[in-house]
Amino acid sequence: MLILGAFVLLSLLALSINQTLLSTQTIGLEMEANLTALSIAQSLMDEITTQEFDERTTTGVKIYSPLDMTLAASFGPLVEAGETPITWVDSAYYDLGGTTKPYDNGGILNDFRSKAYYDDVDDYNGYRRKVYDYRMGYFDVDVIIEYVNETTPDSTSTDRTNQKRVSVTVTQFNLSKNQAGVVLSVVLKDLAVYRRFFQ
C-alpha cells in the first residue's frame, strides 16, 4: 500500500516537474522570439523615420501649411507620382542561380522592395513584410501611419498635422502569449515630425 502511495506521489511529482520544464523551455523560446521581433521592428522603424515626411517634400519643396500635406485617405505610394505600390507581402531572399532561398548561401541578395520603391513616410501605410530568421522562421510585420494631434500625440487627428505616428507590429507564433493563449505582438510606435529646416 505504501508503495502504491509512493507511485501515486511520484506520478504527481513527475507531472508537476514536467509542466515546469515545459513552461521553462517555452519561455526561453518566447524570449528569443521577442528579441528577434523587437530588432526586426526597430530596423523597419528606423528605415521609415529616415524617409522624407511627405510625398510633397521629396523633391525639396517646403510645406508651409498642413493643408498642403497628403490626405490621410491618400497615404501610400502614389502611382501618379511614378511610385510603385507594394501590394504583395514584401520579403527579402537570396537568388541562388535561379532558385530562391530565404537564407544566405552565397547568393545574390534581393532586399526588401520598400527600400527601392518608397521615398516618404506615408508610403509605408498598410505595408506588410515577412522577415526570415534562421532559427525562428518567418515574422510578419505590419505598418500603420496616422496623423496625430501635435500636443497629444497619443491621439490621432482627422486633420493633417506636422506629425505622423508610425506603428510597426511584428507577429509570430513563437512570441509570448497571454493567459488565453493569444499571441502578444511586439508593437513599436514613434513619431515622424516635419520641420522645414533641419540643418
Next chain:
Amino acid sequence: MNIMLDYIASMLIFGILILTIARVQSNINTTLYLNTQSIITQGNATSLARQIEWDFLKIGHRVPGQKIIYADSTRLRFRSDLENRHFIDDVRYRILSTSELSATFNPRDFPLERETGSGTIKQNFGLVEFKLHYIDSLFRPIPMPITTESACAQIKGIYVSFRVEAPEPTVTAVDTQWAAISWQKLLFPRNLNSLYY
C-alpha cells in the same frame, strides 16, 4: 515461499520506482543545463547587441573628416568621440579565428576584438556568425570591401547580423543540443545621415 515472492515483488516494484525517479531526474538535469546555457546565450546576445548599438550609433560623432576608414563583412574601422569628451577615438571591430577560443567546447565560436584608444579587448560572446553589410542613402548595398574615402562616405546604414551559441553543448540520450540565438538589425548612425531623423 510466499514471503520470498513478496520480497521479490517489492524489490521489482522498488526498482521500477527508482528507475522512474532516475529518468525524471535526468530530464530535470538536462533541462536545467539547457536552460542555463540558454540564459547565458541570450544574455550574451543582448549584451553584444547593446554594445554594438552603443558603438555604431556614435560613428562619426564630432569627426570633421573621414568617419569610416574601412568596412567589410567582418571588420569595421571608424572614428568617433565615443565618450562625448571631445576626444576622437579610432575604433576597430574585427572577428578572430576560431582557434583563439580553443578553451570552449564549441568548435565554431570565435572571439570579437574591439580596439579603441583605451586598448584592445577580445570578447567571448559565443559568436559563431558575425556579418556586416552596408547601404547607401538609397538603401542600395555597397560592394565590399569598402576602402576608399569616397566609398566610405557613401555608407549611411549598417546591417548587423550575428548568431551566438552556448560554449558547451547539452548532451542528451538522443542528441546534442547547442543553445543559440540569432540577432539582426539595420542601424542608421545619425552622423552618417542627416541629423534630422
Next chain:
Amino acid sequence: MGRAAMFVVMGFGLAAGFISMNIRNATNLLTESQVGYYNYSMARNLARTGVQRSLRYIDMNPGIPNYTPPTSGSFNGGTYTTSTTQSGDTMWLNVNGVYADTSYLMKTKLLKSTKPFPAVKGAVSIRASPIDINMTGQAGVDGRNYDSSGTNLDSDCPDPSFTGDKPGFAVMNSTDSAEAYNASSNIFGNPKTKIDTTTSDPSAFIDEYTSNADTTINTPGTHSGGTYGTAEFPKITVVNAGEDTNFAIKFTGGFTGYGILAINGNVQFSGGIDFKGLIVVYGKNNVVDFTSTGTPKIVGGLIVAGRAANVTLKGTGSVGAKIAYSCDALFKARNLSKLRYYGVLEWYE
C-alpha cells in the same frame, strides 16, 4: 520496502522542488534581461521623439526670444524630460526618455541659423524685363553701402559675405541697363547700372514670408499708413493687391517699417515710405509707386521680379525719394527671429 519507497519519493520531491525553483528563478532572470532590452528600445524611441517634438515646439515659437520647449512630454506609455541650455546662438538640448524603469539619454547641440535669403545685387535689383523706371524730382538710387539708418556711408558690414558697394540698378540686359541709366542723374553706385542676371528669384522665398507674415494687407483700396516693425523687432509685412492691376492698394499715410516688405500687384505709397530692410516685389504684374511729398526712403535693398517691372520714384522735397543700399539693414532683416531656425549640429546617443 514501502516505507523506504515513500522516503525515496519524498526525498526526490524535495530535491526536484528545489531544482525547479532554481529553474524558475533562472527563467525569471532571462525574462528580465529580454524585457530590459525591450524597455531600452522603447526608452530610446521616446528620447528621439522628445528631441523631434522639442525642435517642433521651437519652430512654432520663433518670435519668442530664448524660447525653451516644454520640459516633459509623454507618448506611447512612456515619458521624456528635456533640459536646455543656451549661449548666444547655440542651444544644448538634452532629452531623457523613460520607459518602465529604463532611461535613455540623447544629447543634441543646436545652432541658430538663418533661412535662405535672396541675393541683393544692387540698391534696386530687377529680375524682370522690360523695365520702366520713372524718377522725377530729386529722387535717387544709391548703390553705395550705407549704415542701417541710411544717413552715412559705411565701409563695413556684420554680414561676412559683404563685398562692398553695389550698383544702383542691377538689371537683366543691356536695354534695361540703358533704361535705368537714363532714368535720372541721381543714380550712384559701383557702377551706376550693371547687367546681373543672378538676382534671386523672390518667388523661392515668398512662401516663407507669407506664412510667417506678422501683418498681411490684401484688401484693395485705400489704407492709412502705419508702423510695421521697429529697429529692435523687425517684422515681415505682406501687401498683396493680387494679379489684377485694376485693383490697387494705396497707402495714403506714412508707411514706416523695419524688416521685410513683400509686395504683389498694384501698390502705391503716396503718403511716403520709410522702410529699412528688404523690399521684395514679387507678383507677375507689378506697378509699384513710391510717390509722395517729403522724402520716401528705402534703406537696404529693393528686388523687383515679374513679367515686367514698373517702378516710379518721385519726391517733391529738396532731397527726393531715395533708395539706398545698406548691407547692415539687410543683415538685420535677414536675422529677424522668424527667419531663423535651430539646425542640429551634433546628436549624441
